[in-house]
Amino acid sequence: MGELTGKRAIVTGGTRGIGFATVVELSRAGADVHFTGTSEANVAAAAARLDGVAATGHAFDVRDLVAMEGLLAGGCDVLVNNAAVAEPMQRLHEADANALRTMFEINLLAAVEWARHAAMLMAGSGGGTIVSISSGAARFAVPNMVPYCISKAGISMASRGLHVELADKGVRVFCFEPGIVDTDMQTSARESRLFEEILPTDRSLLARPEAPARAIRWLCSHGAEDFAGRDLSIGEEDFQRAMEAEPLAD
Template sequence: MKLTGKTALVTGGNRGIGLATVRALAQAGAEVHFTARSSANLAAARRDLGETPATGHLANMTDRIAMATLLEHGFDILVNNAAVIGPIGRILDVQVEDWAANIDINLTSAFHATQRALAGMVAKGGGTIVNISSGAAHRPQEGWSAYCAGKAGLAMLTRSVHMEYAEQGIRVFGFAPGVVDTDMQGAIRASGINPVSKLPRASLAPADEPARAIAWLCTPAADALVGQELDIRAPDLRAAVGLPPLG
C-alpha cells in the first residue's frame, strides 16, 4: 500500500481505530493529520504514536469554525472516524438533548467535514473519503437509537457523495470495522443493555485490523468498491486487504 505524496486527515485520531488508522496511513507513506478534542487527548496520542510522523490538531468536531479552518489546508484523504455511542438507553429513558448531540457529532459534523474537504478535492481533481460505518446503520440495537440513526444517515451520506461527485474523481466508502477492542466497547459493556454488551473482551478484534483496511481503501486497489458500504467481516475484502480469515 503506497500513499506517498498524499495528505490525510483522520477525525478523532487520538485513540482506538482512529489512532491505529493514523499509524497505518503514515506507514503507507501519507502525510497524516488527526484531530483530538482535548489537549490531554492530543498529548496522549503523541506519546502513543512515538516516532510515527503525524500532526495532531486540537479541534472538536462540532466546532464548525475550527474544522473549517483545518480543512482549508486541503487533504487528499478524509477519514470520518470521530463518533460517540451515547446516550445508551431505551427511547423513553434518554434526553432529547443528548440524542441530538449524538446526531450532531456522528452525522452533522461528518457532513460538515465532508463538505469542506470536498471543495478542495474537487478543485484538484479527486480525493478519498472513508466514513466509518457500523452494522448499527442497518440493524437496530436496543438502547442505541441515536447511534443507529446517525450511522444510518452516514451510510446515506456516503451514497449521496458517490452519486453527486464520483464523476469528479471522488472515491467514497462506508466501512464497518466490526466489533473492535476500543474505549467505546468498554462503555457498551458497562451498559449491559443489548447482546453487543455481552461480548467478552477477548472476542474483540484489535484496532490495527480495520486500520489496515482503511489504508487499503485509500489506494487504487479498492477502486472497484467505490461508493459501497463495506464490512470487514466480508471474506473477499479481508483477503484483498491481507487480513486472516475469520474463524
C-alpha cells in the same frame, strides 16, 4: 516511499481506538497525517504514543466548523471520518433530548460537514478518498442503541450520496463497518450491561483496532473503486480477497 507519499490525510477522532491506529497506518504509508482530538491533553497523549511515525494533532471539537475549515485549508487528499460518541445508551422514546442532540451533531451533522467540505476540495483538485466509519448498527435497530443506529444510518446514506454526486470528479467515498473492535466505546457499551446478548463479554474475542486501520489504509491506497459508494463490512469475503490480492507493502 509509501503508497501515500505526497498525500495529506486528516483523521477525525484520531487520539485513540480505530482513529489512532489509522493515524499510525496512514503515517507508515507516507502520508502527511493530521488528526483531531477533543482536548490538548488527549492530543498530547496520542502524540506520545506514535512510536516513530510522524503526525500532527489538533485539539478542537469536530463541530467547530471554523476550525474544520482551517485544517482543510491546508489541503486534503484523504479524509477518515471517525469521530463519534455512543451516548445516549437509552431507548429512543426515553432518551435525554440534549444527549440525543449532541450525538446527532457529532456523529451525523459534523461528519457530513467534514465529508462534504473535503469532497468539494477533492473535486477541484483531481480527486481524493473519503472513508466514513459506520457500524453494523446502521442496518439493525438495537434496543438502547437506536439513537446511535440512526446516526450511523445517516452516514451510510451521506456516503452513498456523495459517491453518486462526485465519482466522476475522482472522489471515492467509502462507508466502512469495522466490526466489533476493542475500543473505549465498546468498553462503555459492555460495562452498561445493556447489550449482553449481542456483544462478546470476553474482551479477547474482540478485534484489535489495527485490523480495521489496515483495511482503511488499503482503501485509501489502492483503486478499490468496486467498493466505493456502498456499505462495506470488514468481514465481506470479496473485500478480504481483494486485500489479499493486493497486499500492503508492510
